[in-house]
Amino acid sequence: MIRTQEYNLNFGPQHPSTHGVFRIVLTLDGERVVKAEPICGYLHRGVEKLAEARTYTQVIPYTDRLDYLAAMLQNWGYVMAVEKLMQVEVPERAEYMRVICGELSRLASHLIAIGTYSLDIGAFTGFLLAFRERETTMDLLEELTGSRMTLSYARIGGVADDAPEGWLDKVDKFMDQMPACIDEYDGLITGNEIFQARTMQIGVLKPETAINYSISGPSLRGSGVDYDLRKAKPYSVYDRFDFEVPLGTNGDCFDRFDCRMKEMRQIVRIVKQAIEQIREIDGPVRGKVPKVIKPPAGDAYAEIETSKGIIGYYVVSDGSPKPYRVHVRRPSFINLGYLDEMLRGYLVADVVAILGSLDIMLGEVDC
Amino acid sequence: MFGKGLVKGMQITFKEFWSPKATIQYPEHQNPIPDRYHGRFTLDVDKCIACGMCANACPNKVISLQKQKVGTKQYLTNYVMKIYYCLFCGLCVESCPKDALHFSKVINMNQYHFSDIPLVLVQREAPAVTAESEVAASKTSDKEGE
Numbered sequence: 001m002i003r004t005q006e007y008n009l010n011f012g013p014q015h016p017s018t019h020g021v022f023r024i025v026l027t028l029d030g031e032r033v034v035k036a037e038p039i040c041g042y043l044h045r046g047v048e049k050l051a052e053a054r055t056y057t058q059v060i061p062y063t064d065r066l067d068y069l070a071a072m073l074q075n076w077g078y079v080m081a082v083e084k085l086m087q088v089e090v091p092e093r094a095e096y097m098r099v100i101c102g103e104l105s106r107l108a109s110h111l112i113a114i115g116t117y118s119l120d121i122g123a124f125t126g127f128l129l130a131f132r133e134r135e136t137t138m139d140l141l142e143e144l145t146g147s148r149m150t151l152s153y154a155r156i157g158g159v160a161d162d163a164p165e166g167w168l169d170k171v172d173k174f175m176d177q178m179p180a181c182i183d184e185y186d187g188l189i190t191g192n193e194i195f196q197a198r199t200m201q202i203g204v205l206k207p208e209t210a211i212n213y214s215i216s217g218p219s220l221r222g223s224g225v226d227y228d229l230r231k232a233k234p235y236s237v238y239d240r241f242d243f244e245v246p247l248g249t250n251g252d253c254f255d256r257f258d259c260r261m262k263e264m265r266q267i268v269r270i271v272k273q274a275i276e277q278i279r280e281i282d283g284p285v286r287g288k289v290p291k292v293i294k295p296p297a298g299d300a301y302a303e304i305e306t307s308k309g310i311i312g313y314y315v316v317s318d319g320s321p322k323p324y325r326v327h328v329r330r331p332s333f334i335n336l337g338y339l340d341e342m343l344r345g346y347l348v349a350d351v352v353a354i355l356g357s358l359d360i361m362l363g364e365v366d367c
Numbered sequence: 368m369f370g371k372g373l374v375k376g377m378q379i380t381f382k383e384f385w386s387p388k389a390t391i392q393y394p395e396h397q398n399p400i401p402d403r404y405h406g407r408f409t410l411d412v413d414k415c416i417a418c419g420m421c422a423n424a425c426p427n428k429v430i431s432l433q434k435q436k437v438g439t440k441q442y443l444t445n446y447v448m449k450i451y452y453c454l455f456c457g458l459c460v461e462s463c464p465k466d467a468l469h470f471s472k473v474i475n476m477n478q479y480h481f482s483d484i485p486l487v488l489v490q491r492e493a494p495a496v497t498a499e500s501e502v503a504a505s506k507t508s509d510k511e512g513e
Contacts, residue, residue, distance in 0.1 A: 058426035061456035125380055132389045139398070146403035146470065152456040160461065164403065188379045191372035 006034055009348070013042050017120045017352040020362025024339070026351065033351065036343040038336055043366040051326040056082050056156060056293040059326065064150035066311075066328065067364045070109035072101045072141075073306040074364075075154035078326075080235065081302035081313040082156050085295040094158035094285040095237045096278040100171065100271055101144060101153055107178075107267045108137045109307035110260045113359040117257055118189045120356040121198050126189040133181050140171055157287035172275050178268045182261065190261060199254040203342050203354035206251060213338045216331050217309025218259040219358055223251030229305035241273045253357035260359070294321050308332050308361060330367055332360040400472040405455040407473040410446060410488040414467035417443040424462035427452045435493040446489035450476065 012023040021042035027035040047066065051059045063078045064071040076098055083090060115130030138148045144167060145151040145160065153160050189195055205215070207223045220227060228245040230238040246262035248255025297319040303312035309331025316325040335358050343351055391398065400406070417434040418441075429452045433445035460468050478484050 054426050057458065058424070061426055061454045061458070064454075064456075125383075129383075135389070143401040143403065146401070146405040146457060147455060150454070150456070152454075152458075160457070161403070164401075184379055187372075188376045192376050193369055193372045196372070 004030070011351060017356060018362075019116060019356070019360065020365075022360070022362055022365065024343075024351070024355075026343075026348070028348065031347050031349075033343045033346055033348065036340045036351070038339050040333070040336070040362070040365050043362045045367070047367050048326050048328060051323055053322065055321050056295070056323060059323065060154065060156075061150065061152045063313075063328075064152055065363055066330065066367060067109070067306060067308060067332070067361045068149050069112050069361060070102075070105040070307045071149060071151045072098070072105040072153055073109075073304065074311065075152065076102055077302060077304045077306070077311045078313045078315075079154045079156050080304060081300050081315045082293070082295065084302050085298060085300035085315055085317055086156070086289075086293070088157045088287050088289055090158055090287050091284050092237070093162070093278065093281045093283045094287070096274050096281060097159045097163065097285055098154060099237060099241075099274045100163075100168075100278070101141065101151070101159070103267045103271045103274070104137055104141055104171070105151070106307045107264060108134050108141070110264050110267070111137065113260050113307070114185060114189065114257065114264075117356045117359075118195070120352050121195055123189060123192065123195060126185060129181070129184060129188065133178070136174055140167070140174065143167055143170075155286065155289075156293055157289035158285045162285045168275050168278065171271065175268050175272050175275075179265065182264050182268075186261065190258060196254060198350075198353055199257060199357070200252055201250070202253045202346065202350050203357060204250065204252050205256075205338065205342060209338065210251070213334075215309070215335050215338065217305070217307070217335065217359075218263060219256050219309065219335050221245065222248035222256035222259045222357075224249055224255075229303065229310055235302075235304055237274075238270075240277065241270050243269050243273075253353050256357045256359075292321055294319065303329070306331060308359060308364065309335060311364075328367060330364045332358075332362075332364040333367070336360060336365060400474070404470060404472050404474075405457055406471045407450075407476055408448060408460075408486060408488065409469050409471045411467040411469070412443065412489055414465045415443050415446075415489075416465055416467075417441040418464065420462045420464060421459035421468055424458045426456065426458065427454060429453045430459060432489075437493050442493045443489050444491055444493050446487070448486040448488065450486045451484050 006027050006029050009026045009028055011026050012018040013021040023039040025037040026033055047062050050062055060075055063074040066074045111130045111134040115127040118126030141151060142148045143164060145153045205223050207225045210220050210223045210225060224247050226245055226247055231245050243266045246259050248259050295317040297317055299316040301312060301314045303310050311331055312329035314327040315323055318324040342354055417432060419432060422430040422432060429449050431447050434441045435444050460470060
């Protein structure tokens with residue numbers, strides 16, 4: 001008598017479409033996923049523990065290594081928490097520099113997200129085109145900070161350095177070119193029927209489930225939930241910019257991808273406005289901060305919207321020059337929480353599409 | 368109509384044949400390196416006062432320095448960076464009160480042997496203190512005192 005049985009398949013850890021070292025143990029019935037068990041921790045470095053043995057400033061380079069595709073946003077969240085703890089005022093010009101550098105980082109991260117997603121689906125040209133613009137973005141960041149990926153640009157009470165001469169004009173010029181490039185990706189990837197067939201109605205995430213699982217970032221907005229910290233609880237100088245929060249309707253892979261694509265157009269809008277406004281602001285880029293940073297005993301929590309979702313830093317101080325405890329709320333890790341149920345019932349080939357649409361970053365998942 | 372998006376995508380790909388090349392032929396051609404680039408470190412020994420601020424600023428304890436007292440001043444005798452632990456964050460360069468430590472544009476730091484990797488920026492003997500130099504040192508210190 002012929003009978004069928006379920007079997008296990010190891011997806012990863014060394015699989016290119018996991019975007020790092022991530023393992024999913026899939027239980028399959030033929031080609032259908034019955035159960036998926038995500039296993040992470042292969043990239044664990046103990047950043048939270050390392051932070052306890054370093055001074056407040058020395059933690060900044062370590063936060064770079066969480067989400068290394070958008071390092072500035074990780075720096076920013078941490079310094080915001082320490083600034084809250086110390087009640088330091090950040091100069092206006094520094095806030096604008098943070099916004100410009102942060103949005104460029106977000107653009108670099110989204111370009112990777114859409115590029116590698118098209119690669120996951122099987123479109124190689126889209127990947128190359130996205131990397132072309134990412135290269136320009138990284139050149140600009142390199143000119144500003146000296147590093148291409150791990151920027152370490154934010155400092156407690158400001159930023160490391162002011163923009164070099166002519167840098168803002170270069171960014172402005174690049175932002176003028178960017179919409180045409182996004183049109184190119186739209187034509188090549190978003191409008192492609194094969195791509196749509198692979199992503200539409202796949203990995204549907206309902207808005208109420210997304211809220212219950214505390215999912216954030218474009219993955220949440222793809223389900224149609226209007227929650228972007230930059231709009232909902234404006235931090236820094238985001239209340240001075242006019243921009244929209246793109247939303248999806250169905251909450252499938254395509255909507256999550258499309259949200260990122262539309263968000264890139266908003267990034268261009270924000271950066272252009274920021275450059276316009278920063279030209280009228282002169283002044284220092286570093287606030288008045290003592291040389292040895294010793295926040296008063298207490299704790300502070302600050303959260304910002306990164307390219308992956310809401311990153312939160314909880315910093316506890318005991319009055320010494322080193323933090324007593326640093327905890328990071330990593331959006332990539334929390335967004336993975338629903339993965340098991342999201343994958344159930346879909347084909348093995350869709351696993352890659354669903355995982356890619358969440359845009360996780362393993363440096364951040366494992367911390 | 369099904370296939371319209373595919374045709375549009377093909378058009379975009381086709382256009383790329385005539386767009387300028389985005390890549391360069393490395394290593395024959397190289398992109399210009401910006402001024403703030405985090406390359407290999409250089410130390411201006413004459414400016415350095417061996418205060419050790421850079422070593423304290425480093426998150427990974429990369430920098431180790433030795434100094435000796437010559438007359439009234441500290442004399443830097445040894446300055447080694449365990450560059451394999453370096454994050455190139457730039458906190459040491461930023462912390463230098465005398466602006467002696469800098470980044471250069473050198474990117475090739477590869478070595479064949481592990482023993483060659485540590486970056487030795489200073490290795491020298493402290494000058495012997497002669498009676499004359501001591502007198503000179505005391506004179507300058509007197510002047511500073513005035």
